[in-house]
Structures are given as C-alpha cells and as structure tokens.
Amino acid sequence: MVSTLFPSAFFFFFFFFFIFVCSPVFLFFCNASAALLESLPTLSFEEGYTQLFGGGNLILLGDGKRVRISLDERTGAGFASQDLYLHGFFSASIKLPADYAAGVVVAFYMSNGDVFPKTHDELDFEFLGNIRGREWRVQTNVYGNGSTAVGREERYELWFDPTEDFHRYSILWNHERITFYIDDIPIRETVRSAAMAGCFPSKPMSLYSTIWDGSGWATSGGRYKVNYRYAPYVAEFQDLVIHGCAVNPMDHSSACERPDAAIYGSSTMSPEQRAQMDGFRRKHMTYYYCYDRDRYPTPPAECKMDQIETRQYYGADGVRYGGHRRRRRGGRHNRSSVAQADAAL
Known part of the structure; x- marks a missing residue:
C-alpha cells in the first residue's frame, strides 16, 4: 500500500514545493529579497492613486506609469492611494529636484491622520532639499497612536546623488515589524515590542507622495528658504507598487484574502540583508533619536543603548x-524638534 502511494505522494510534495516555496509569495513571506521586489507588479496612477492637491502641478507621463509633481510660487502638489491598507509593501522610484533646492520637502509616507486625527499613525520617508553644492538629506520616522511627542526620527546621508536618476524607496509593514529600504537595501527595522506599547503603528493607513514648501525648518532651521527663481521644483515618481491588504474605509474590515494576508503576517531578513543594514547605518546614519539625550534624558523604552558608540x-x-x-534639532508643526533644522553648513 505504501509503495503504491509513494509516487503520487512524492509528486504532490514536489509540486507543492515548486509552486509554493519557489513562488514570489513564499519568498516574500520568508525574505523580502531584491529579486522579489523586482517581480511585484507596478500600478498606473489611475489604478491606485488620486490627486490630493496642486491642480496642474501634477502631470502624468508614460501612460500614467510616471507621475511628475512640482512646487512653484502658487502651490505644491500631492497624491494619495485610493484605498486604506493594513500592512503591506509600498514602494516608488523617485527622482528629486536638482540645483538649488533649499527649503523644498518631498515626502513619501503612510498616514491615517485624516481618519484618526488625535491617535494617528505614520511611517515617513522625508527628503530635505539644500543649497547648491550641498546634498539632499533623507529621514525616516515612525509614529504610533498619536505619539508625536516621541518622534522616532533617524536621518541619513546618501551614497548617491538622488537628483541624477531614479532610486527606489520602500516600506514593508506587518504586524510584527516595519522595514525601510533604499534601492532594496534595508536601512531601518522597527520591531513591535512591549516597550513600544501602543506606539507601534497598528491602524489602516493611506500612502501619500507630496512636494511642498518647508522654508520654516527644512534647511538649517529655516536659514535657507525656497527661492522661487529656481522654480518649478520637480520631483518624479515611477515604478509605483502597492502590494497590501486593503480595508473597508467605513468599518476597516480587511478585503485581503487569506494567502495574501499571510504574506504580511511575518517576514525575516537574511543574514546578508542584516549585514547590509548594519553597514549602512554605521556609514550613513547622521542622527539617531535614541542617542538624543537633550530631548530624552531617559531614552524611549525600546531603545537599546550602546554607551561606547554614544x-x-x-x-x-x-x-x-x-x-x-553636524546638525542641530528642530520640528514641523506637531513633529519633533529634529525635523525642523539641519545645520549642515
């Protein structure tokens, strides 16, 4: 009996292994690898987004696969996902404005501030412009449950010129962890813990992309402001990826099918990716909220301090x-003080 069943059982096992283990879904579940990121489908603007503001300062190119947003004296521009999402992978390739860009802010982020104004969650990539000859800077942030009094900012310098070509910026968010990527290299991981309590983002969010005037804080604490002689300031987005669990905006029930939901239920980082992340942070991180003793005499509970490094x-x-x-600190409306100033000069 066993010998009769063995060939069919073996065939079934091999078929299951090939379809499931070798599929992008399983790879995503186990390891958000560069190869998988390349395989995720991109969306046209009409398929996944809607314009927020800016009128003619938002232009669609390439059959809607490429979005150009600009800032001039009249207005900036922005767009958002059509749906709310609870967990997923969100990505865009972005090219930033060249030349003099002091005071200009380009953002790629997730938020639910319009739905939960007092208890909102947020995951940020923010790009801060500079004067001619000085590099753009990028910062990430994690807010949960309206915890804007405890900003979890990190800031980095880049190893490339983000104005010369497109580079990919991605956010992986699930129940257990949040990972930020630049060009498929993980740069930051925030793990859900008892120490963070309700500050880990846990409510459905929309995805946003904006360009706007941050003259009051973005460059050297407002010392260098947007100079509209160089306008329009143009940022371009392409390779738009939304691969997440959409939820009903009324009752926040999930429309995610079970196999899709499992993708975002867990993820791991390979040893190679973790080494990449550690190397990036050693070389390129220029501000770390856990080490900000002026702001937090007692560090936030989730911080694991390296006293020697500090x-x-x-x-x-x-x-x-x-x-x-060397940079000083600042803030943006309800944001923490670090986001306001960058004494990079």
Missing part, C-alpha cells in the same frame, strides 16, 4: 560628529 560618535543632541554632518 560617547564616541554622537553628541548629546543625537547627531553624529563629523564635518558638515
């Missing part, structure tokens, strides 16, 4: 020592 490489304001990377 003393050797970071000042009391959480900013890394070293040349033009």
Whole structure:
C-alpha cells in the first residue's frame, strides 16, 4: 500500500514545493529579497492613486506609469492611494529636484491622520532639499497612536546623488515589524515590542507622495528658504507598487484574502540583508533619536543603548560628529524638534 502511494505522494510534495516555496509569495513571506521586489507588479496612477492637491502641478507621463509633481510660487502638489491598507509593501522610484533646492520637502509616507486625527499613525520617508553644492538629506520616522511627542526620527546621508536618476524607496509593514529600504537595501527595522506599547503603528493607513514648501525648518532651521527663481521644483515618481491588504474605509474590515494576508503576517531578513543594514547605518546614519539625550534624558523604552558608540560618535543632541554632518534639532508643526533644522553648513 505504501509503495503504491509513494509516487503520487512524492509528486504532490514536489509540486507543492515548486509552486509554493519557489513562488514570489513564499519568498516574500520568508525574505523580502531584491529579486522579489523586482517581480511585484507596478500600478498606473489611475489604478491606485488620486490627486490630493496642486491642480496642474501634477502631470502624468508614460501612460500614467510616471507621475511628475512640482512646487512653484502658487502651490505644491500631492497624491494619495485610493484605498486604506493594513500592512503591506509600498514602494516608488523617485527622482528629486536638482540645483538649488533649499527649503523644498518631498515626502513619501503612510498616514491615517485624516481618519484618526488625535491617535494617528505614520511611517515617513522625508527628503530635505539644500543649497547648491550641498546634498539632499533623507529621514525616516515612525509614529504610533498619536505619539508625536516621541518622534522616532533617524536621518541619513546618501551614497548617491538622488537628483541624477531614479532610486527606489520602500516600506514593508506587518504586524510584527516595519522595514525601510533604499534601492532594496534595508536601512531601518522597527520591531513591535512591549516597550513600544501602543506606539507601534497598528491602524489602516493611506500612502501619500507630496512636494511642498518647508522654508520654516527644512534647511538649517529655516536659514535657507525656497527661492522661487529656481522654480518649478520637480520631483518624479515611477515604478509605483502597492502590494497590501486593503480595508473597508467605513468599518476597516480587511478585503485581503487569506494567502495574501499571510504574506504580511511575518517576514525575516537574511543574514546578508542584516549585514547590509548594519553597514549602512554605521556609514550613513547622521542622527539617531535614541542617542538624543537633550530631548530624552531617559531614552524611549525600546531603545537599546550602546554607551561606547554614544560617547564616541554622537553628541548629546543625537547627531553624529563629523564635518558638515553636524546638525542641530528642530520640528514641523506637531513633529519633533529634529525635523525642523539641519545645520549642515
């Protein structure tokens, strides 16, 4: 009996292994690899997004697969996902404005501030412009349950010029962790923990892309403002990916089928990816909220402090020592003080 069933059982096992284990779904579940990210389908603007503001400052190119948003003296521009999502993978390739861009802010982020104004969650990529000859800077942030008083900012310098070509910025968000990527390299991981309590983002969010005037804080604490002689400032987005669990905006019930939901239920990072992330953070991180003793005499509960690194490489304001990377702190409306200023000059 066993010998009779063995061939069919073996065939079934092999078929299951090939279809499930070798499929992009399983790879995503186990490891958000660069190969998988390449395989996820992109959306046209009409398939996944709607314009927020800006009128003619938002232009669609390439059959709606490419979006150009600009800032001029009249207005900036922005667009948002048509749906709310609870967990998923969200990505865009972005090219930033060139030349003089002081005061200009380009953002790619998730938020539910319009639905939960007092208890909102947020996951941010924010790009801060600079004067001619100075690099753009990028920062990430994680807000949960309206915890804007505890901003979890990190700031980085880039190893490339983001104005010369498109580079991919991605957010992977599930029940257990949030991972930020630049060009498929993980740069930050936030793991759900008892220490974070309700500050881990846990409510459905929309995806946003905007360009706007941040003259009051974005470059050297407002010292250098947007100069509209260089307008329009143009940011371009392409390779738009939304691969998430959409929810009903009325009752927040999920429309995700079970296999899709499982994708976002867990994820792991390969040893190679973790080494990439550690290397990136050692070389390119210029501000770390956990090391900001001025702001947090008692660090947020989830922070695991490296006292040697803190003393050797970071000042009391959480900013890394070293040349033009020395920056002061600031804030944006309800945001923490770090987002306001960047004394990079």
